[in-house]
C-alpha cells in the first residue's frame with residue numbers, strides 16, 4: 540500500500556509519518572528530510588536545492604522524483620511506504636504513478652487552522668542529527684536543546700522562521716487545490732482534523748488505514 544500524507548508545513552505530517560512507520564512497517568519517505576540530508580552533505584544536488592529551500596520555494600520536480608524513485612526501488616521487505624511532502628504538484632503525482640503503477644493508494648490530508656499552524660511552526664525544533672521533531676509547547680524534549688532519541692543538538696529550521704513560513708504556506712495553498720481535486724476524482728482522498736493531540740490525530744489516521752487494508756484484503760479474497 541502507498542499512503543500519501545498531505546497537509547501544510549507544520550500540520551504534523553512528519554510526526555504522524557513516524558508513528559505510521561512504527562505501527563505498520565511502511566517505509567517513510569520524506570522528500571524534505573532527503574533534501575535536507577543532501578544539503579547537509581553538500582552534494583551537488585544539495586547545493587542546487589539549498590537556495591530554493593531556504594526561501595520556501597519548491598525544488599524541481601526532476602530532483603525530488605529521482606529521490607523518491609531511488610527509495611521506492613529499495614523497499615526491501617517493507618509492506619509499502621508512506622510519502623511525506625510528496626507529491627506537491629500534479630506533475631509529481633503523475634510521475635509517482637509511473638514509478639509505481641500497481642500499488643493501491645490512499646491520500647490523507649491533515650486539515651489545520653492557519654493560526655494553529657503559525658504557532659506550531661515557530662515553536663518547532665528539529666534534531667540536527669536524526670531529524671526527530673519537537674515542539675516547545677506540545678512535545679518538549681526532556682533536556683532543553685537535546686534530542687531524546689539520539690542526543691543530537693536541536694535547532695530551528697531556517698525555513699521555520701516567520702518570513703519563510705508565509706512563503707511556504709502560499710506555495711502550499713497554490714498547489715494544494717489542484718492536487719486535492721486530482722485525488723478526490725480518483726476517490727482516494729480522505730481528510731482528518733489535525734487540531735487535536737498527536738494521539739488523537741494518529742487514531743483518526745489509523746481508522747482510514749485499517750479500513751483501506753480491510754478493503755484490500757476483501758478485494759483479494761473475493762478476487
Ligand code: AMP
Nearest residue numbers: 570571592595596597598603624625627
Ligand atoms: P518539508 O520538510 O516537506 O516542508 O520540505 C522542505 C522544503 O523542501 C520545501 O519547502 C521545498 O523547498 C523542498 N521540498 C520538499 N519536498 C518537495 C517536493 N515534493 N517538491 C518540491 N520541493 C520539495
